[in-house]
Amino acid sequence: QQPVQSPQAVILREGEDAVINCSSSKALYSVHWYRQKHGEAPVFLMILLKGGEQKGHDKISASFNEKKQQSSLYLTASQLSYSGTYFCGTLPGGGNTPLVFGKGTRLSVIA
Amino acid sequence: DAGVTQSPTHLIKTRGQQVTLRCSPISGHKSVSWYQQVLGQGPQFIFQYYEKEERGRGNFPDRFSARQFPNYSSELNVNALLLGDSALYLCASSFGSGGSNQPQHFGDGTRLSIL
Known part of the structure; x- marks a missing residue:
């Protein structure tokens, strides 16, 4: 079951804040976040595991609420x-599920 | 250290032909996964291999096959190409067998165009 991300697109000015949401209809074991710039490979940002922990990467952080089956970046x-396309990847099961x-x-961040 | 390398970077084929894409994982990584990414979509899982064994397969037809070699490099083969196979094919490697706490490291991909 593909997770749903919102919003689909957002435009920011430098210095502004943004929140990207990722939700699933299935119970989640973990959530991965990646950023892909145009014409490049997706780059790993962070993984969040069950437990509601919040992680940070420079000025980018994320939370994971397994009860609500959602994560926010x-x-x-x-x-x-920061411009690029952000993807969340979910693991509905543990172990080796893809x-x-x-x-x-x-x-899109503009000056 | 070198990242994940894929070859070729671009490929143009015609319908009905066959194609082989190659991937070398990060040194020390034993797991390789293949993804298909069409424009405007997220990567879609095709295969995962770990220690030369298939560990997972996505919802793709039997025209798609893959294998992993003793040096952990991998090949993705697609037979009887269709126009809909046009996409960016991404290879990702991870240290262990995958799972919840293993980040995937992606290569730059092979862009396949079917005419």
Whole structure:
């Protein structure tokens, strides 16, 4: 079951904040976040495991609420380099179940 | 250290032909996964191999096959190409057998165009 990401696209000015949401109809074991710039490979950002932990990567952080079956990615004080498409990947089961990616959220940061 | 490398970077084929895509994982990584990404969509899982054994298969027809070699590199084969096979094919490697706490490291992909 493909996770649903929202919004589909967002435009920010440098320094503004954004939140990208990822939700699933299935119970989640973990959530992965990746960023893909145009014409490039997806780049790993972070993994969140069951337990509701929040992780950070520079000024990008994320939370995971397994009861609500959703994760949110927080981008604060956005920079031009944050532009790209953000994908969440969910693991509905543990072990070796494959990642199921959402359709992505296109983020554009303008000066 | 070198990242995940894929070859070729671009490929143009015609309907009905066959294609082989290649992937070398990050040194020390034993798991390789293949994904298909069409424009505007997220990567869609095709196969995962770990220690030369298939560990998972996505919802793709039997025209798609793959294998992993003793050096952990991998090939993806697609037979009887269709127009709908046009996509970016991504290879990703991970250290262990995959799972919830293993990040996937992607290569730059092979862009396959079917005429």
